[in-house]
Amino acid sequence: MLTSQTTEQRCPCGSEKPFAYCxxxxxxxxKPAPTAEQLMxxxxxxxxxxxxxxxIDTTAPEKRDVIDRAIIAEQIQFTTWTGLTILDKEAGHKGxxxxxxxxxxxxxxxxxxxxLHERSNFYAKNGQWYYVDGEVDVRSAT
Structure with a gap:
């Protein structure tokens, strides 16, 4: 298990479901995420x-060569994610x-x-969804 979270603690993704079941x-x-939204x-x-x-594993294989593990680790160390809101979805369902x-x-x-506002693109291959890329805009919340 990644953390000491219990089945009672809510998932960080904002689904209101327990982390263990989300x-x-x-x-x-x-198991793989069943939809593009769940992967996101x-x-x-x-x-x-x-x-x-x-x-890294859920990034499209053809995009992984541009991923820098050290940069991701640094971003994670200095960033606290405080909320997620889904604005829109197009396709991305099972099938x-x-x-x-x-x-x-x-x-x-x-x-x-x-x-961070993003419109992300995903594709599914052999039952596995992958993140491809997105249109990203970051703005101050203050």
Whole structure:
């Protein structure tokens, strides 16, 4: 288990479900996320909890060469994720091959409070969803 969270503690993704019944099975590799939205939620949770391997493993294989583990680790160390809101979804259901999830993720650093707005692209292959890329905008929340 990633953390000492119990089945009573809510998942960081904002689903209101217990962590153990929401994102934990995906992050721990017990089963793949069934939809693009659930993959996006579990990746948010992985950022919040520091699950770098999961972030890399759920990035499209053709995009992994541009991932810098050290940069992700540094971002995780200095960032506290404080909330996720799903704004829109296009496809990305079981049986779909592509999906788009638009969301806002609030975060804090020592210097500022910000909102990351992203419209993320995903694809599914052999029952596994992958993050491809996204249109990202970060703005101050203050």
């Amino acid at each position: 994102c934990e099975p995906y992050i721990e590799g017990q 939620r579990s990746r948010y949770t992985a950022f919040a909890l520091g699950a770098i391997d999961y972030l 779909d091959s592509k999906g788009v999830v638009e969301f806002e993720a609030k975060f804090e650093t020592d210097e500022e409070h910000c909102i």
